[in-house]
Structures are given as C-alpha cells and as structure tokens.
Amino acid sequence: MRETLQLLIYGVQLGVIYALIALGYTMVYGIINLINFAHGDLVMIGAFVAYFAAELLGANFPLAIFLAMLIPACLSVAIERLAYRPLRDKPRLSALITAIGVSIFLENFPRMLPFIGPNYRPFPMLIPFKNFTLPTGAVLNSIQIVNILVSVALMVALTYIVHRTKVGRAMRAVSFNKDAASLMGINVNRIIAVTFFLGAALAGAGGVLYSMTYPMIDVLMGIWLGTKAFIAAVLGGIGSVPGAMLGGLIMGICEVVATALYSELGYGSGFVILILILLFRPAGLLGKVKIEKV
Template sequence: MAQFLQQMVNGLALGSIYALIALGYTMVYGIIALINFAYGEIYMFGAFTGLFLVLTWKANLYLAIFGAMAFTTVLGLVVERVAYRPLRRSRNAGRLSALISAIGASIFLSTLMVLLHGPATTGFPTLFQNRNFVLGGASISLYQILIIGVSALLMVGLDLFVRYTKTGRAMRALSQDADAAALMGVNTDLMIAITFAIGSALAGAAGVLAGIYFNAVQPYMGLMAGLKAFAAAVLGGIGSIPGAVVGGLLIGLAEIMGVAAKLSDWKDAFAFAILILVLLVKPSGLLGRSIIKKV
C-alpha cells in the first residue's frame, strides 16, 4: 500500500508536467483544430531559458520560472506568426499544410538549440536543498511539492481566466463558431495569438520544472515530452481543458506504474499504447465532446 501511494505521488508529479504541455495542445486544437507540434520544443526552450537565467544571472527559482514563461510566450507568438498564420490566410493551404508546418517548426527549434548549445545534456544547478517529507508511508520530496503546487496554481489560474474574463469568454465563443464570433466583434487573429501565448507560457513553466526534477536539460527533451503530452490531450479529449489535466495525470501515473511493475524498458511505450487504445475505442477521449459534422 505504501508502495502504491509512493508511486501515486511520483506519477502525479510527472503527470503534472505532461498536463501543463497538454493544455497548450488542447487549447489550440479547441480554437483552430490544429495540432501545434512545436509545444514540445517550446517546453525545451523553457528549460534552457531557466537554465540560462540561473547560470548567468544567478536567478532564483521564481525568476527562472517567470523568465522562462516570458520568453516562451514570445517564442510561441513568433511560431504562430511565422509558421501558422500565413497558412491560415492562404486559400490554397489545407489542414495538412499546417500540420507539416508544425512539424517543421518543431524540427527547426530543436536543431536551433543544438547549434546554440550543442547536443550534450546539462544538469540543472541546485536552487534549493531537496528534502523528503513522509506522508502516510509515502515520501514526497520538496521538488515534487513544487511541481504539483506550481502546476495546480497555473491550472486554476487558467480555468479562472477562461471562465471569468472577457478574453476567456471570447476564446470559448471562438472555439464554437469562429465566423459568428468574428461578426460579434471578436478579433480572431488576436484570440488565436493569445491562445498560443498562454499554451507556450505553460509549456515554458513545465520545462523549468522538468529541468529541476530530472536534473537534465538537452535539446531533444521536447520530442518525447511533447508526444506524450499530445497523447495525454487525446486521452482527455482534445479540445477539453479539464480533459488535458486528467489525461496528463493519467499518462504520468501509467508510466510510473509501468516502471514500478519492472517494465522500465517499455517506459515510453505506455503513453502511445494508451493513445492507440483511445483512438480505437473512444476517439473523443474521456471528457471530449463527440464531434458532429454539420451538413
């Protein structure tokens, strides 16, 4: 039992990171039905920004997280502007073009980081002394508390933003009927940019948290994390914000439980096995609405 509780704690911490990235996937999909595959790389850039701030400016934990979020926000806006907006404007570009452009943006960003930093893995300097607390037989580290706490805070903030602000309301309207929303005076380009910015900020925060937790930052770290977060978004029901959180936590738990069951060689396979299963059995995901095509 204690063992199970322990794995739950570990799974929640890992799952929080996936959930933060998955939120970006799901929000962008909800609004323009596009998968922004570059979120994994934005997460990687977040980790490197945090690392850079700590190494060169001796930034503390909070500055590192805020700085990384600010930088990835700008990066997300640039990616949207350069890789997606021109395709949205062009009449000839279909959905497939946007998807390929997304993959291209993703490869570009990871390669850029290899050029800037080199392919080596860098450890994250110790920002504060890690400690373990024992809770009902399971031990939870300060790092895990940090990850779960910061993630929960950001998710609650996002929920309040989407539910109670004018911009959030406009985003929800846009996700239901973009043309009608535009005719009500909602600036769709601006809303799409804000959506990219929010998703990128969350991914940037996740990057710093992951860098601290795993004590490892490298240019290709975004690929696997991004794909697993995508699986999490699909599991939860792509387009659904609570779904992304539930999906992220479940994928994290599944991965940790798999490792606990001595299947660590298969660690990366669990997320994708779940993805395939969901697509076969319930493509709309756990909390997603089934899509009815209007005739």
C-alpha cells in the same frame, strides 16, 4: 500500501507536468485544429531560459520560472504570426508541415550556437531538496511538492482565464465558431495569438518543473516529452482544457504503475491505454463528439 502511495506520488508528479504541456496542445488544437509539433520544443526553450537565468543572472525560482514562461510565450506568438497565420485558410495540413519545419529548426539551431551546443547540461537546483517521510512510510520531496503546487496553481489560473474573463470567453467563442465570433466583433487574430501565448507559457513552466525533477537539459528534450503530452491531450479529449489535465494525470500514473509492474514494456503503456480509451470513448475522456449538421 507504502508501495502504492509511493508510486502514486511519482505518477502525480510526472502527470502534472504532462498536463501543463498537454494544455498547450489542446488549446491550440481547439482553436485552429492544428497539431502544434513545435510545442514540445518550446518546453525545451523554457528549460534553457531558466537555466541561463539561474546561471548567468543568479535568478531565484520565481524569477526563473517567470522568464521561462515569458520568453517561449513571445516566441510562440512570433512563430504563429510568421509560420502558421499565413496558412490559416490554406489546406489544414500545410500548417502542420510548417510546424514540423519549425520544430526541426528549433531543435537544430540552438545546437549550432556555441553557448548552447549539443551537450547535456546539469540543471541547477532552484529550490533546496528535502525528503519528507509520510506516516505510511512513503517519501515525498520538496521538488515534488513544488511541482504539484505550481502546476495546480497555473491550471487554476488558466481555468479562471478561460471561464471568467473576457479574453477567455472570446477564446471559447473562437474555438466554437471562428466566423461567428468574428462577426460578433472579436478580433480572431488577437485571440489566437493569446491562445498561443498562454499555451507556450504553460509549456515553459512545464519545462522548468520537468528539469528540476530530472535535472538535465539538452536541445532534444522536448521531442519525447511533447509527444507524451500530446497523447495525454488526446486521451483526455483534445480541445478540452479539463480533459488535458485529467489526461496528463492518467498518463503519468499509468506509466509509473505499468513500469513498476513490467519495466520492459512500461514506456509503451501510455499508447496502449490511449488505444483502449479511444476504442470505447472515441473523443477522449472529456471530449465532446461533434455532431455534424448538413
């Protein structure tokens, strides 16, 4: 019992971070059908922003996470404007290649900057660390609690924006049918920019939470994390916001449990689960199968 609960805690803590990052993938894919390869690197940028905010400005946790959401979000809007928008009516995959190009740039350019460089840096403790022992014997720590609370709050906020606000309604409309939405007077370019903004803000927050849990950052940290989150998005049904949340949680928990059972192959477990789910539910857990009309 202690074991199971303990593993569950580890899994959920990892899963909520995957979910935050997966949301950005799923929103961008839902709206312009682009696998945004540079998304993982925005996670890294978020982590670095928080690092510098804390080290240079002495920022506390709320300020650091705010900046870490704001700056990648603006960067993401700029990237969309410069590298993706000109290609929107071009073959779908050319935007994918610019995304890869942007990703290579984001990974390598900071490495050449003298104040960032290739080093692994310790990430500062933004909140005090404390262990709490639960009645069952499992241990829960303060960082895990903050992770889960912040992630859940952000996801609730996002769900509110998507379902209860005008912008959210416009986002859903654009993702459903761009041309029709534009005919209804929706500024499609602006809505797509908003989507990139929101997705990157969540990625930045994910970057901070991830770096607090595993307190080390470097310029390549986004690659693998991004891939995992992307897989989580697909698992939940790419294009679906609740799907990304569920997918992230499942990925996190499965990975931790599989690693505990057989660590030699644990890290590949996410992929195996993905293949199994896609075989039975091709559109992912909460994805809708699009019916094609002629």
